[in-house]
Amino acid sequence: MNSKLHIALLCININISSAHLRLFYVIIFFTILHSNSQTPGGYDLWLGYPKIEESIVRSEYVKTTNSIFFLTNSDILQTARNELIRGIDAMLERVSDVRDSPNLLNTMWVVKKNDLNQEIQSTLKADFERIGKEGFIVKSVFLDGKGILLISANEDVGILYGVFKLLQLMKMHKSLDGINIVETPKIELRMLNHWDNLDRTVERGYAGFSLWNWQKLPIYIDQRYKDYARANASIGINATVLTNVNANNLVLNSDYLEKAAALADVFRPYGIKVYLTARFSAPIEIGGLNTADPLDKDVIEWWNNKVKEVYKFIPDFGGFLVKANSEGQPGPQNYGRTHVDGANMMASALKPFGGLVIWRAFVYSETDTTDRAKQAYTEFVPYDGNFLDNVLVQVKNGPIDFQPREPFHPMFGAMPNTSLVMEFQITQEYLGFSSHLVFLPKLYEEVLDAETFRKGKNTTVTKVIDGSLFNKKISGMAGVANIGTDMNWTGHPFAQANWYGYGRLAWDPYLSSEIIAEEWLRLTYSNNPEFVKLVKSIMIASREAVVNYMTPMGLHHLMDTGHHYGPGPWVSDLSRPEWNPTYYHNADKNGIGFDRTPSGSNATAQYAPEIAKIFNDPETCPEEYLLWFHHLPWDYKLKNGGILWDAIALKYQKGVDQVEEMISIWKQAKTYISDDQYNEVRMLLEIQIQEARWWRNACLLYFQTFSGKELPPGVERPEESLEHYKSLKFPYAPGN
Structure with missing residues (x-):
């Protein structure tokens, strides 16, 4: 137990007067909040502010922040000021001298551009032009011959982001001498999508229940709402969708709008806008109409009135996220209309208020017998x-469904006249839930760096979504949140890194996953270089390990039914073909894989010709996508001279070996962290290695029934039978 927390508990037994006891509690509580270690259970994420012990670093920071001029005249600026004081005072163990007016003793200024004197404004003119509305400047400047540390921005929210940047640098023990940082986000809309239901369950959530206690809102404001907003602001996330894309109409009723407005009031001082999911059939279900046809005048009027009502409750409401005509959700196609008709109808209602419609492109129909991977492209491109300029089409990173590995979605680059939002999944629906350590920024980076060849070379997916390739006005990135009521927010301590990493890439999609991993480790655990080196190696290898022990060489959608927990490559009896793993791997005595070349579904034709040519030929197709695009014989010869069956088996074994190596490295990291921190991850890694072996054994035993071949040397023999693995049932797997 934390020693300071232990003291607080022991005080119950002290026989002193109630007044003195209350004072004692206050002192101890303050001490706990400013302790040098993380809050027990990892609640403070990457935002704890431990005391800086290194004397050289400490003396520099004391000198730099000795006297602070911080002008506040808004809620956001007050939030930034509170954060600055909180961080500096905790790291330097002092009470800061922060004033609303400048004096000769100031060593730091935190002020917006318009509150600076003309000399500094003129000197930094180019920087201010560069940073736009949300960017910031953290720079050493001279005023009247005296050096000061300046944090400045054009708008309030830029000051907030600049403060977090400075505190993160200090926490990582970076020198501030001669600092010159000029940053602006490269993506405009940086959003979390919560798949939270009004009953507080979370679809595909593995970290407890929903944060939003709708029953107690709007009166009761949980401290956790503020801490959530603070964490998002620290990494530049500026929008949140409160509710599941499988939408519930109740959230558009006035009593729930009042509750959503209370959350918006909490988030506003952190620069975060609230969005809601809109069920397309709402005019029928809560509006009393007999149709939801987007071209019907009564439907149009209903949505116009509903939008006006929303903005009365939430004046800075961001807009609607819509899932339509997908997986049974209603949409414009129910009435013979198009996605354009539906999206533009809602966008017209929102446009006078500056609101956006974010229309998801995740669509596939039970009546469409073509390759599921092709359907979104076919319906949207x-x-x-034709979409209005306040419509953004939100596209998953790959053409199927958040698999451990997919090629990038062919829609990226194929719609130059439409603003596309990248949709990543932060919650680990198909990657071991919150039991497995998987550093997802490696996946995100792989997709963002992919070449589309839509305008020649160096036209990456990143350049599509940041708007630079086609000069789009609105850019966006969305992440399906992995946040819940667990003490550490995300279930697995390292799943925090996926929330953090998503935010960093939404701010700057050109960042490397290695840089993000190092930042997160330093901010969350330790600045010790040996610790960082060791554990970063685990993080960087983790995603590839999961691909290997789950779905190597382009295999995909092998997960069990409904809950997606564990392997189920044998599942073939579901009502829709594209829900069955057998639909995707097509294993038979002749081979394995999904033929998406011109001889098969011809899904490769949806990519640029340069990409299609590479994917169409198994000799040039990257091995990691081989079975995504090709159905090949079990004895197909690979470039290394081995046969396909052996390669698949060895990949599964390699994934298990990689997890064992992760466990070995984590043991070496034990000396750098607390026992609680070490043991929490150790136990989770024990689950991961068991489940990695389960995946390997179940899949290889099943595929072996088709290949008829022995496992190659180096692959461990399963101890259980295939029937054993088929018999396993998990009716209460989380997130379903």
């Missing part, structure tokens, strides 16, 4: 340029 023909309508490029």
Whole structure:
């Protein structure tokens, strides 16, 4: 137990007067909040502010922040000021001298551009032009011959982001001498999508229940709402969708709008806008109409009135996220209309208020017998340029569904006249839930760096979504949140890194996953270089390990039914073909894989010709996508001379070996962290290695029934039978 927390508990037994006891509690509580270690259970994420012990670093920071001029005249600026004081005072163990007016003793200024004197404004003119509305400047400047540390911005929220940047640098023990940082986000809309239901369950959530206690809102404001907003602001996330894309109409009723407005009031001082999911059939279900046809005048009027009502409750409401005509959700196609008709109808209602419609492109129909990977492209690309300018089409990173590895979605680059939002999944629906250590920024980076060849070379997915490739006005990135009521927010301590890493890439999609991993480790655990080196190696290898022990060489969607927990490559009896793993791997005595070349579904034709040519030929197709695009014989010869069956088996074994190596490295890291921190991850890694072996054994035993081949040397023999693995049932797997 934390020693300071232990003291607080022991005080119960002290026989002193109630007044003195209350004072004692206050002192101890303050001490706990400012302790040098993380809050027990990892609640403070990457935002704890431990005391800086290194004397050289400490003396520099004391000198730099000795006297602070911080002008506040808004809620956001007050939030920034509170954070600055909180961080500096905790790290330097002092009470800061912060004033609303400048004096000769100031060593730091935190002020917006318009509150600076003309000399500094003129000197930094180019920087202010560069940073736009949300960027910031952290720079050493001279005023009247005296050096000061300046944090400045054009708008309030830029000051907030600049403060977090400075505190993160201090926490990582970076020198502030001659600092010159000028940053602006490269993505405009940086959003979390919560798949939270009004009953507080979370679809595909593995970290407890929903944060939003709708029953107690709007009166009761949980401290956790503020801490959530603070964490998001620290990494530049500026928007949140409160509710599941499988939408519930109740959230659009006035009593729930009042509750959502209370959350918006909490988030506003942190620069975060609230969005809601809108069920397309709402005019029928809560509006009393007999249709939801987007071209019907009564439907149009209903949505216009509903939008006006929303903005009365939430004046800075961001807009609607819509899932339509997918997986049974209603949409415009129910009435013979198009996605354009539906999206533009809602966008017209929102446009006078500056609101956005974010229309998800995750669509596939039970009546469409073509390759599921092709359906979104087929339904959306023909309508490029027809959407209103406040419509953003939100596209998953790959053409199926958040698999451990997918090729990038062919829609990226194929709609030059439409603003596309990248949709990543932060919650680990298909990557071991919150039991497995998987550093997802490696996955995100792989997709963002992919070449689309839509305008020649160096036209990456990143350049599509940041708007630079096609000069789009609105850019966006969305992440399906992995946040819940667990003490550490995300279930697995290292799943915090996926929330953090998503935010960093939404701010700057050109960042490397290695840089993000090192930042997160230093901010969350330790600045010790040996610790960082060791554990960063685990993080960087972790995603590839999961691909290997779950779905190597382009295999995909092998997960069990409904809950997606564990392997189920044998599942073939579901009502829709594309829900069955057998639909995707097509294993038979002749081979394995999904033929998406011109001889098969011809999904490769949806990519640029340069990409399609590479994917169409198994000799040039990257091995990691081989079975995504090709159905090949079990004895197909690979470039290394081995056969396909052996390669698949060895990949599964390699994934298990990689997890064992992760466990070995984590043991070496034990000396650098607390026993609680070490043991929590150790136990989770024990689950991961068991489940990695389960995946390997179940899949290889099943595929072996088709290949008829022995496992190659180096692959461990399963101890259980295939029937044993088929018999396993998990009716209460979380997140379903």
